[in-house]
Amino acid sequence: MVQAAAIIQGAGSSMREQGVDGVRFRQALAAHASGVVVITAQAAGALVGLTVTSFTSVSLAPPLVSFYVDRASATWTSLKLADYFAVNVLADEQTELAAIFARKGIDRFANCLGWRMGAHGVPLLDGTSAHLICHRHSVADIGDHILVVGHVVEAGTTGGDPLLYHRASFGSFVPLSRGSE
Numbered sequence: 001m002v003q004a005a006a007i008i009q010g011a012g013s014s015m016r017e018q019g020v021d022g023v024r025f026r027q028a029l030a031a032h033a034s035g036v037v038v039i040t041a042q043a044a045g046a047l048v049g050l051t052v053t054s055f056t057s058v059s060l061a062p063p064l065v066s067f068y069v070d071r072a073s074a075t076w077t078s079l080k081l082a083d084y085f086a087v088n089v090l091a092d093e094q095t096e097l098a099a100i101f102a103r104k105g106i107d108r109f110a111n112c113l114g115w116r117m118g119a120h121g122v123p124l125l126d127g128t129s130a131h132l133i134c135h136r137h138s139v140a141d142i143g144d145h146i147l148v149v150g151h152v153v154e155a156g157t158t159g160g161d162p163l164l165y166h167r168a169s170f171g172s173f174v175p176l177s178r179g180s181e
């Protein structure tokens with residue numbers, strides 16, 4: 001909602017947005033639990049990827065998804081060259097994989113357990129609960145992040161349980177009651 005509000009209000013609202021205390025802002029955001037994905041792509045012959053919690057669905061028809069990447073990200077300098085990218089939805093036993101794809105200064109693909117080349121030349125990580133292959137739809141500068149929207153051209157699921165992130169910790173999903181399938 002914060003991100004959506006920033007888009008609607010535009011740059012002219014920067015004074016009002018600065019009114020919130022930075023610590024309280026981060027604490028409030030940390031109360032929001034999210035799934036964990038790794039965005040992967042092949043750009044100029046190199047494999048790139050990063051762990052992301054800002055992933056969300058955008059539209060069903062057309063099928064659009066999005067994520068936000070830090071403007072200062074070194075990964076983005078390569079990722080922005082790719083026409084296609086994959087969203088790898090991590091399963092609850094993949095906390096180490098989430099950590100590897102967030103670590104600076106390492107070859108993230110050499111350190112992960114396994115991956116394969118998917119359609120459109122995008123690397124798909126092994127053991128995930130789902131994947132979506134996306135054609136880059138649009139990109140927009142939003143504050144200190146960049147909004148990346150992808151048009152989903154292929155999707156697959158394995159039925160694994162999701163990895164969650166909440167208050168700087170990884171966890172798994174425990175249903176309070178069984179919902180309708």
Ligand SMILES: Cc1cc2nc3c(=O)[nH]c(=O)nc-3n(C[C@H](O)[C@H](O)[C@H](O)COP(=O)(O)O)c2cc1C
Nearest residue numbers: 050051052053054068069070073074075101102165
């Ligand atoms: C749980 C978690 C969620 C993250 N979510 C995002 C995100 O939504 N956007 C982003 O740009 N970076 C996110 N990061 C940081 C990146 O995974 C990674 O640390 C960063 O891209 C490393 O910097 P580099 O791209 O300069 O190598 C997240 C990291 C973790 C551990």
